[in-house]
Each structure stands twice: as C-alpha cells, then as structure tokens.
Amino acid sequence: MLSRHDPATNRWALVRWHDGVVDTLPVAQRAVPFDADAGSDAAGNPVVVYSRCESEPPIQPLAPSADWELARGCDVYELALTGEARERKLTSASSASQSETTPSMWRGGLAFARHADGGATPKLLYLPRGATKPRRLGGGSVQTCASICAPAGVHRGIDQLDIGPARAAFLWRMTGGNVYGTGIVWELRAASLKGGVSTQVDSGLISGACGFGLPSAASARANPIAYLDAGAECDKTETQFATVDAVTGARGLAPTPGGLATGAAYDGATLYWLRVTGPPADVPVPGAGSCSLATARCELVASSPPAFDAQPARRQGSPSDVDVVRSGFGYRWVRGPLGTKLLRPPATVPCALSGQAAGVATAARWSGRRSVRTLRRDRGGRTRTIGSPQTRSLPAGYYTSTKLLHCGDSMRVTYVVTKGRSTGRSSFTVARAPAPKR
Numbered sequence: 001m002l003s004r005h006d007p008a009t010n011r012w013a014l015v016r017w018h019d020g021v022v023d024t025l026p027v028a029q030r031a032v033p034f035d036a037d038a039g040s041d042a043a044g045n046p047v048v049v050y051s052r053c054e055s056e057p058p059i060q061p062l063a064p065s066a067d068w069e070l071a072r073g074c075d076v077y078e079l080a081l082t083g084e085a086r087e088r089k090l091t092s093a094s095s096a097s098q099s100e101t102t103p104s105m106w107r108g109g110l111a112f113a114r115h116a117d118g119g120a121t122p123k124l125l126y127l128p129r130g131a132t133k134p135r136r137l138g139g140g141s142v143q144t145c146a147s148i149c150a151p152a153g154v155h156r157g158i159d160q161l162d163i164g165p166a167r168a169a170f171l172w173r174m175t176g177g178n179v180y181g182t183g184i185v186w187e188l189r190a191a192s193l194k195g196g197v198s199t200q201v202d203s204g205l206i207s208g209a210c211g212f213g214l215p216s217a218a219s220a221r222a223n224p225i226a227y228l229d230a231g232a233e234c235d236k237t238e239t240q241f242a243t244v245d246a247v248t249g250a251r252g253l254a255p256t257p258g259g260l261a262t263g264a265a266y267d268g269a270t271l272y273w274l275r276v277t278g279p280p281a282d283v284p285v286p287g288a289g290s291c292s293l294a295t296a297r298c299e300l301v302a303s304s305p306p307a308f309d310a311q312p313a314r315r316q317g318s319p320s321d322v323d324v325v326r327s328g329f330g331y332r333w334v335r336g337p338l339g340t341k342l343l344r345p346p347a348t349v350p351c352a353l354s355g356q357a358a359g360v361a362t363a364a365r366w367s368g369r370r371s372v373r374t375l376r377r378d379r380g381g382r383t384r385t386i387g388s389p390q391t392r393s394l395p396a397g398y399y400t401s402t403k404l405l406h407c408g409d410s411m412r413v414t415y416v417v418t419k420g421r422s423t424g425r426s427s428f429t430v431a432r433a434p435a436p437k438r
Contacts, residue, residue, distance in 0.1 A: 001014070001015075001016060001017075001036050001037070001038040001048050001265070002014075002015050002016075002017065002022075002274075002300070003015070003033035003034045003036070004024070005033075005289070005291070005292035006029060009029060011029035011030060011031055012029055012030055012031070012032060012033050012034060013025075013029045014027050014034050014036055014048070014050070016048075016081065017272070017300060025048070025079060025085065026085050026087075027050075027077075027079060027087050028052075030052070030053075030056060031056040032056045032057060032059055032066040032288070033059075033065070033066065033288050033289065034050045035050055035051050035065065035066075035068060035101055035102045035103070035160075036048050036049070036050040037049055037050070037102075037103060037104040037105065037161070037162060038081070038265075038267075039104060039105035039106050039107075039163075040105065040106065040107050040108070041078075041080075041105065041107075041108050042107065042108030042129045042130070043108075044107065045080065045081075045082055046080075046081040046082060047078050047079065047080050047081055047105060048078070048079050048081060049076060049077065049078050049079075049090070049103040049104065049105045049110065050076075050077055050079075050103065051068075051071070051074045051075065051076055051077070051099075051100060051101040051102070051103065052074065052075060052077055053071040053072060053073055053074035053099065053101070054072055054073030054074070055071060055072035055073055056071060057069070057070040057071040058070060059288050059289055060184070060287075060288070061284045061287060061289075062206060062212065062214070062284040062287055063159065063173075063184070063214075063287060063288060064159055064160055064171065064214065064216035064217065064263075064286045064287065064288060065102075065159040065160055065171075065288050066288055067157055067159075067173065067175070068101040068102055068113065068115075068122075068157050068158065068159065069115055069119075069120075069122060069155050069156065069157030069158075069173075069175075070155075070157075071099055071101055072099060072117045072118075073099060073117065074099035074100055074101050075089055075090075075093075075094035075095075075099075075100055076089070076090045076093045076094050076100045076101075076103045076110070076112055077089055077090065078090055078105070090103075090110065092110075092127060092131075092132055093110055093112055093125075093127055093134065095114070097116075098114050098115060098116050098117065098119075099114065099115055099116075099117055100112050100113065100114050101113050101115075101122075101158070102158050102159070102160065102161040102170075103161070104161045104162050104163045104168070105163070106163045106164055106165065107129065107165075108129030108130070109126065109127065109128050109129050109163065109193070110126070110127045111124065111125065111126045111127075111137070111161055111163045111168050111193075112125055112127075112161070113125070113157070113158040113161065113170075115157070119155075120154060120155040120156065121139070121142065121155070121156045122139070122156065122157055122158055123136055123139065124136065124137040124138070124139050124158065124161075124168065124170065124191060124198075125137065126163070126168065126193055128193075135193075135195055136195065137168060137191040137192070137193070137195055137196075137198065138189075138191045138192075138195070138196055138197045138198030138328065139156075139172065139189075139191075139198060139327075139328060140156065140170075140172030140174070140187045140189055140198065140200075140327070141172070141174065141187060141200075141318040141320060141322045141327045142156065142174075142322065142323045142326040142327040142328075143156075143174045143176075143177040143178050143179050143318075143320040143321060143322060143323070144177060144178045144320075144321040144322065144323045145176075145177040145178060146177075146178055149176060149177050149178070150176065153175065153176040154175065154176035154177040155174075155175050155176065156172065156173060156174050156175070157172075157173045157175075158170050158171065158172060158173070159171040159172075159173050159186070159216075160216060160217065160218065162218055162219055162220045162221075163193065163220050164219075164220035164221040164222060165221075166192065166193060166220075166223070167190050167191060167192050167193060167220050167223070167225075167246060168190070168191045168193060168220055169188070169189070169190050169218035169219065169220035169225045169227070169246075170188075170189055170191070170218070171186055171187075171188055171189075171215065171216060171218065172186065172187040172188075172189055173185075173186055174186075174187070174320055177320070177321075178320055178321035179205070179319065179320040179321075180205050180319045180320060181205035181206045181207050181208050181212075181319070182205075182206045182207070182208050183206075184205070184206060185203065185204065185205040185206075185318075185319040185320055186203060186204040186205070186214060186215065186319075187200050187202075187203050187318060187319075188200070188201050188202040188203065188204075188215040188218060188227065188244075189201065190220070190225060190246040190352075196350070197328070197329055197330065197349075197350050199246060199350060199352040199353060200316045200317075200318065201225060201244045201246060201249065201316065201353070202215040202227070202229070202242075202244060202314075202316070203215070203316065203317070203318065203319050204231070204319070205319040210233070210234040210235075211231065211232045211233050211234050212230075212231060212232055213229075213230070213231040214230045214231065214286060215227050215228065215229055215230075215242070216228050216230065216263075216286050217263050217264045217265065217286070219264075219265065219266045221266055223245060223246050223247065224243040224244055224245040224246065224250070224252070225243065225244055225245075225246055226241070226242070226243050226264075226266060226305070227242050227243075227244070227264075228240075228241065228242065228256075228261055228263070228264050228273075228286060229241075229242035229253065230260075230261075230285060230286050237260060237285055238260075239256045239260045239261040239262075239285060239286070240253045240254060240255055240256060241253070241254040241255075241256060241261070241264070241271075241305075241306050241308070242254075242308075243308050245353075245355075246352060246353075247351075247352050247353070247354055247435070247436055248352075248353060248354050248355040249313055249314075249316070249352075249353030249354070249355040249356055250310070250313065250355060251310070251311040251312075251313065251314060252308025252309060252310055252311060253308060253309055253311050254306035254307060254308050254309065255306075256273070256275065258275060258277065258301075259275040259276050259277040260275070260276045260285045261273050261274060261275060261276070261285075261286070262274045262275075262276050262285045262286045262287065262290040262291060262296075262298065263286065266305070269304065269305070270302055270303070270304070271302070271303050271304065271305050271306075272300065272301070272302050273300075273301050273303075274290075274291060274298050274299070274300060274301075275298065275299050275300075275301050276290060276291070276296050276297065276298050277297045277298075277299065278293070278295045278296045278297040278298075279295060313355050313356065315356060316353065316356065324343075324361050324399075325343075329346065329349075330345070330346025330347075330348075330349070331343055331344065331345055331346060331361065332344050333365075334426075336364065336415060336417060336424070336426050337415075337417050337424025337425065337426060338366075338370065338417045338418075338419040338422060338424045339366055339367070339368065339370070339419070340364050340365070340366040340370060340372065340415070340417050341364065341365050341366065342363075342364050342415050342426055343361060343362055343363035343364065343399075344428055345360050345361065345362065345413060345428055345430045346430065347428075347429065347430065347431065348430075348431050348432070348433050349404065349430060349431075349432050349433065350432075350433055351407035351408075351432055351433040351434060351435050351436055352436060354407050354435050354436075357403040357404065357405045358403065358404045358432050359401045359402070359403055360401065360402050360403070360404060360411075360413070360430055361399050361400075361401050362374045362386055362387075362399070362400050362401070362402065362413060362415075363399045363400070364390060364393070364415060364417070365393045365394065365395070366393045367393065368419075369419065369420075370391075370393070370417060370418065370419050371389055371390070371391050371417070371418040371419075372389065372390040372415055372416065372417050372418075373385060373389045373390075373415075373416040373418075374386040374387060374390075374400060374413065374414070374415055374416075375413070375414045375416060376402055376411045376412065376413055376414075377411060377412040377414065378409075378410075378411050379409070379410055379411070386400050386401075386402045386413070387400030388400075404430070404431075404432040406432070407432055407433060407434055407435040408431075408432060408433075408434050408435070409431070409432045410429065410430065410431035410432065411429070411430055412427055412428070412429050412430075413427065413428050413429075413430060414426070414427040414428075415427075
C-alpha cells in the first residue's frame with residue numbers, strides 16, 4: 001500500500017501493488033500522503049484503513065509523516081481489498097468532537113490515535129474485534145516546558161502506528177518544549193494490546209549541530225519488532241533494516257542494499273521497501289514526501305527479510321526532559337510531611353526492557369527552608385542514599401533516579417524531611433514486574 005504524488009493535481013493518491021501490478025484505489029486524493037495501513041478484517045479478508053480530515057496537517061521535510069496532531073476533523077475509514085471496493089466510515093472508532101488518525105487493523109482489531117482538535121497530546125486507543133468501546137494503551141513521554149517555552153508550539157503526536165497479534169508499535173513525536181536538538185524528537189515505542197505502560201525501544205532527533213537519527217516504519221507483526229533505522233553522523237545519510245526485541249531490548253541491523261530506504265512493510269515472508277537511488281544530499285530520508293522529489297528516483301523492492309547482525313544493547317532514554325507525572329508512567333505528587341510535596345513512584349514499574357536496568361525517579365518540592373534526603377532499602381535489608389540531600393526546591397521538583405537491576409526486584413523508597421529540629425518520613429514500595437512473555 002503506497003501513497004503516490006500526482007503532479008497534475010499536486011495531491012496524493014492511494015495505490016496498491018499486487019502481483020506485479022500497481023493500481024490506484026477508488027478513494028479521493030488528499031493533500032498529504034495517506035496514513036494508510038493494510039491489514040485484515042474480522043473474517044481475515046485484506047483491508048486498508050486510513051483517516052480523512054477536514055483540515056490536513058503540514059508535511060515537514062525530514063519526518064516520516066505529516067504532523068497528524070495538527071490535523072482537524074479526522075475520522076477513520078476502511079476499504080476492502082477484495083470484492084467490491086467500497087469506502088466505509090468506521091463509526092465505532094470515529095467521534096464527532098475529536099479527530100482519529102493513523103489507524104492500523106489486525107484481524108478485526110483496530111488501533112488508532114485520537115486527539116482533541118487543538119489538543120497537545122493524543123490518546124492511543126485499541127478497539128478489539130467486536131467491541132464498541134476502545135481500550136486506552138500506553139502512550140509516549142510528555143516533555144517538560146520551562147518558562148521560555150511557547151505553549152502553542154508544544155505538542156505530541158503519533159506519526160506512525162502498526163499492530164500485530166500482541167502489541168502495537170508506534171512512533172511518538174514530541175515538538176517544542178524541552179526537547180533536544182532542533183525542536184522535534186521521536187520515541188519508537190511498543191505497547192501491549194492489553195494496556196499498561198508502553199516500552200521505549202529506540203529514539204531519534206535532529207541535531208542542532210550536525211546529523212540526525214530517526215527510527216520509522218515499524219512492524220508489530222512479530223517480536224522482535226522490525227523497522228527502519230536512518231541517521232547521519234553529519235552529512236552522509238545511512239539507512240539500515242533494524243530489529244529490536246520488545247521484551248529484552250536485543251537489537252539487530254542489516255544494510256539496505258543498493259541505496260537508501262525511505263519506507264518498508266512486511267507481508268508474510270516478503271519485505272517490501274522503497275529504495276531511493278538519487279543523490280542522498282538532495283533527498284530527505286526518511287520523509288513523508290521523499291519520493292515526490294524529481295531527484296529521488298524511487299523504486300519499489302520486494303525481497304526476503306535480511307539476516308540481522310546482533311548489536312550491543314543500547315540504553316534507552318527519551319531525547320527530552322520528561323514530566324514523569326503527565327507522561328502516564330504511574331507517578332504522582334502527594335502531600336508529604338512538614339509542608340512538602342513528594343513524588344510518589346508507581347507500585348510497579350515494567351520489566352521491559354529486561355536486558356536493561358529500570359530507572360525509578362524521586363523528587364520533592366516545598367516553600368521555605370527544608371532539607372530532604374531520599375533513601376532506598378533493598379529486599380536484602382541494605383539501606384543507602386539516593387543522590388545528594390536536597391536543600392532547595394525547584395518549581396518542578398529536583399529529580400534524582402535510582403535503578404532496579406533485575407525483573408522481580410523491589411525496594412522501599414523513604415523521603416526524610418527536616419525542618420529546623422523537626423523530622424518527618426514518608427515511605428513507598430516499588431517493585432519491578434516479573435519477566436513478561438515474549
């Protein structure tokens with residue numbers, strides 16, 4: 001399934017490649033490349049799902065899609081790829097007051113992003129086969145915004161989304177605020193279709209000095225998740241096929257032979273990808289409109305999935321300063337002793353990625369003169385200090401982090417607050433979940 005730029009209309013058509021033949025599907029063209037995903041309905045028949053919007057989002061040069069969070073009046077549609085090709089609106093996923101974009105269907109189950117028009121953060125929703133009410137899945141990080149931020153330019157969105165039998169893989173975009181680089185960053189994340197906190201498996205940004213990194217085109221058909229890894233140390237862009245295990249974090253890489261890749265999709269034992277053979281300096285890769293440039297010289301390639309070379313584990317962290325409370329990771333501010341507010345960690349943090357330690361954030365804030373020490377007591381009885389004693393409060397709190405090394409580990413976090421000669425304590429237990437199934 002592809003979007004093809006029509007120079008005569010300067011719009012995009014939805015086209016299909018099947019058995020060596022490319023045909024244009026009977027749906028109206030649009031001003032941006034489609035957020036289309038080919039999948040299967042409840043009966044196992046092939047379908048394609050996509051959005052239609054009253055107001056289309058903008059396309060940016062180096063981004064894998066339009067910025068869907070800026071679209072308005074969007075609903076989800078389905079087109080059968082067998083029998084009569086009739087477009088139909090999926091009313092169970094479409095709302096009158098909000099926008100739905102980037103849908104993906106697997107055997108009748110439908111995932112999609114929903115945002116309020118003008119809203120800053122979308123919801124990732126999943127509508128199981130036969131259900132009428134969607135389930136919310138874990139989303140991505142919410143960046144902090146210091147006083148110098150322009151709130152109107154700070155938002156988040158889902159650029160791409162794909163679901164399989166067990167999880168969703170999605171590309172989470174953060175724009176503005178305290179993000180690193182030039183102001184746009186990405187997190188590649190995996191979310192269980194049962195719900196719960198999602199797992200970051202890769203990230204990308206556009207450097208303010210030189211180079212970029214961008215994961216895209218993720219496939220959740222199996223674990224490990226397959227995707228495209230694009231980047232440049234400075235001027236030379238390179239792309240590679242990549243995999244990452246959503247449970248352990250183990251990674252694999254394989255070259256894209258004969259040129260750069262700007263898109264990829266898996267269908268059974270076949271990998272379909274768009275190869276750009278034009279000058280890489282003239283073509284932003286990957287980009288929503290890469291192949292619409294005259295210099296791109298794109299070609300559709302079908303090949304067997306490559307053999308992936310195992311790579312060292314890469315520590316994952318958001319390419320931004322993160323508000324752990326607003327991000328939905330289970331943290332919340334609670335009243336502490338002696339006029340403090342304490343960051344209460346979740347009772348359970350995810351195991352994944354199991355090949356890495358899990359960080360647990362702590363913080364406190366107050367007004368006036370206080371001192372706050374943070375202690376951890378492990379299951380074996382050892383007690384130690386987390387960070388340094390905090391003697392002044394910052395508006396968002398002063399974050400320190402500690403780690404649970406193994407799945408199933410637990411600890412007790414204690415805040416010790418001192419005001420003059422008075423001392424108060426508050427304690428919270430945090431456990432790391434057992435190792436999940438693959």
